[in-house]
Amino acid sequence: MPTKIYRARQVVTMHRSNPIGTAVAVRDGRILAVGTYDECAQWGEHTIDDTFADKVIVPGFVEAHGHSMDALVVQFPYVGYFDYPLPDGSVARGARTYADVIERLRQADAALPDGDVLIANAFDPIYFPNEPRLTREHLDLVSTTRPIFVRHASGHLATVNSALLAKEGITRDCSTPGVARDGNGEPNGELQEPPAMSLAREASRIVSRGSFDPSVVGVHAQLCRNAGVTTSSELSGVMLLLPKLEDAWRAAVDAPTSPVRMVLYNLPSAPGSSADHDAAADAAVALARRDTPKFRNRGAKLVLDGSIQGWTAMLKWPGYITGTDHGQLLMAPEEMVEAVRAFHRRRLNVHAHCNGNATAEAFIDAVEEVLAADAWLDHRHVVQHSQTTLPAQYRRMGRLGLCANIFTNHIWYWGDQHASRTLGPDRARGMWACRTALEERVPLSIHTDSGVTPIGSLMPMWCAVNRVTVSGQVLGEHERITPYEALHAATLGAAFQLHMDREIGSIEPGKWADFAVLDDSPLDVDPMAIRDIGVWGTVVGGEVHAAPGR
Amino acid sequence: MIDVVVIGGYLGAGKTTLLNHLLREGTGRSTLVLVNDFGTVAVADELVAARDGEMLTLTNGCVCCSLASPLIDTLVGIRERADAPELLIVEASGVADPEPLSHHAMIPGFRLSGIVVVADAETIEARAGHELVGRTVIRQLRSAGLMVLNKTDLVGPAAIERLHDWLRTVAPSAVVVDAEHGAVPVAMVVGPQPEVPRPHGYHDGHAHHHDVHRTVTWSPVGLVDRAALVGVFEDERTGIVRAKGVVRFADRPERREMVQVAGRRWHCSPVDGDGDDALVLIGLPPAFDEATLLDRLAAMVNARE
């Protein structure tokens, strides 16, 4: 492959010894040289590409905790509270009032063939504290004949209309727990938790069928391209649970038209259930042997607790400031040790979902115990989400070599709710403690949990740098980090946690030519403007992928 | 309709030992067991297809960010099988809360027979006080109808007595039965079978050395006062451990209801078809006195019009 030199307004490399350039040379999908044009030209014959002459090239963003199910925003009408970007570059507008929700559903109803059930996604009641619960009466305003199923953002609830209740035979005599009732004992349309949600048989079937279909990968890849992400991840990988899907997933990711590398961290068992972890780890080793440059399966994901805003994350004393504490470990501490040991021994790193600090503590304990007997010091096991991890825990993590991948997008999306309703203002200021993590030498990344919030690293960077909530308050000014530190966390820091930092994460000779092409440098703009920086598109392994309209 | 028994209890309490005991003794019904303690390389359709003998692996809970509930998918698969079992035993994972798990068994096609929680007599108190898992353990104990206090051979009689007192305060709805190596009468775990009428006071014969449980069948002719019957189930002085049967309640005379009792927890669900009303009760003497119980039950029946 011939050499191509991209000239740019600036190249931000995240490579300490060679931090800034104005040109980057690419050969065979890899970075050949970076610096000035003249420096790059010394490699001999080349062509010049000035497409990015007025752009800023940064290392391609690396999303170390994503989910490809964000593709659902395309499959089903969106009734979430915030705007959500779509693959074609347009935006699904947030539904800010019940009237918006109903209007959105009316449009979807008009566009759907008669008889089909209308399924909408991402309604979040936490943003409507002053409204009554959404019930069938609201949805009956949309249609009294077509069944309607509105799935809530938490995934634990759905609200359905009277037509759906009638069609599925959900009546006052239904004995399944979770069928919410009105004052007269009639179902009010809210179906709580999977057993009750499953009573809406047709909608459940459709939703469940869509979850792990390889077709979601293609949509996710487009969302990544539009957001500058060149390596994304599926942190609920099902290659161990549903190995039949492996070939289809690999083919979907490896397709030349698919503009993103995908790293899967696979579940050894569904959350809340146990497994023979040695057998799962053996299967994971075999799976990793079939990796390609774009499709990676290099470790395991453990889901150890629930969510904070669902009051299901496991917190140390004094717990939640309002609501009922439903915190629970999804894996016994004894079993955590066995799970970590099995993967650690095979030199595969473990990413553990720990929203609550009691959960993080159990995981840190498990890693410490495993390390005492098996000194793989470069394990890079990751505390995922790490939303409430305490300073003393970061100190231990730093000494044990544990990483933190912090869900900073929560600061803006739910920061106000955390301050008022989950942890209270004092402890909320210490959530997402990026500064503490860095001070304690904990390798840091930041993420979107795409599907929960939109994919794209500029937003988690903006959150980590500014710590501003929807209401405009600065929540935890002492935990702010610099734009450089945030960009590092979103590129090299994330690559490190995926054990891919020798291949990606910085613009450095020998690494893949994976770039995010931006209108401005996140290191130069007003920090409050970081999230508004335009994304031209990406380069992945030397292939150029423009966002729609670019 | 598939009866579902949920077996819960913390890691190492002896759930699998109990399960093996049940399968060795036989349940007398076509039985499928869902185990999630080795659910490595398969879920849902894979598992149902790969059904081998009578064991399936299952998964519970919900993927943090996914839409699918693997357990529901598994249950729907079982419901749709041509050879659906009469009894489904779900062995929960060591940290599962059996209460919400049991709700999965209350979808159409299934009815909850009872929640059985196994506790390790040696370690249960320490576990319940543990900083990280204590609340999980307490929740498990509270969810129990029948509690199997296992490994009683490893602690002294005084300690067992103290444990019973403690469990009465921690888990007031549970009836606690002592066991070694998970050996308890099968009918206590999976419930009696009212479909097969038995003579008054019939003893089902699965006798173990401490096993003194008694079984009695009550055949109400008429409509039963629901509150009064529930009062019996919730009254610990009756010594009832387990009950199952079909009755007609005075407040819903148009339908028959299946009543299933485990410890002091009970569930009713409507049943189709006609037949004789009968409730089979299993209890532990001396509290469980057949004559006194039958008198009390007889008093709550209104002669049918």
Ligand SMILES: [Zn+2]
């Ligand atoms: Zn996630």
